[in-house]
Amino acid sequence: MAKRWQERYETFDRAFNQLKAAVEKPEYSELERAGLIQVFEYTFELAWKPMRDYCLENGYDELNSPRAAIQKGVLAELVSEADGYEWLDALKQRNLLAHTYDEATSLTAETLIKQRYFPITERLWIRFQTIA
Numbered sequence: 131m132a133k134r135w136q137e138r139y140e141t142f143d144r145a146f147n148q149l150k151a152a153v154e155k156p157e158y159s160e161l162e163r164a165g166l167i168q169v170f171e172y173t174f175e176l177a178w179k180p181m182r183d184y185c186l187e188n189g190y191d192e193l194n195s196p197r198a199a200i201q202k203g204v205l206a207e208l209v210s211e212a213d214g215y216e217w218l219d220a221l222k223q224r225n226l227l228a229h230t231y232d233e234a235t236s237l238t239a240e241t242l243i244k245q246r247y248f249p250i251t252e253r254l255w256i257r258f259q260t261i262a
Contacts, residue, residue, distance in 0.1 A: 166240060184208060
């Protein structure tokens with residue numbers, strides 16, 4: 131029987147592949163950029179949950195938020211310390227994007243997603259593959 135984090139990883143895997151396809155697109159219309167941001171937002175949500183469940187199964191507690199899951203994910207060596215800081219920044223940006231939308235914000239988000247957040251998401255995805 132699969133562990134809870136492995137079940138959540140399967141959902142994260144599907145979202146990650148959608149994000150990967152979106153990131154590989156060289157240019158975006160305004161609507162496509164909005165789609166990229168939306169895919170990032172739900173991929174982020176689906177990434178921290180298996181991180182939390184893995185940490186819970188490995189003896190960590192007090193994991194009631196994405197921030198706590200990311201911090202414990204560093205301790206559990208799911209993500210590097212440097213990536214942990216990037217994940218916390220991605221959390222902050224995801225929260226801002228949920229409440230703000232204008233063209234300048236969406237252009238900044240596109241750059242951040244492609245240059246900083248996709249790489250850390252990919253490294254987490256690879257890490258889960260190695261321990262699954």
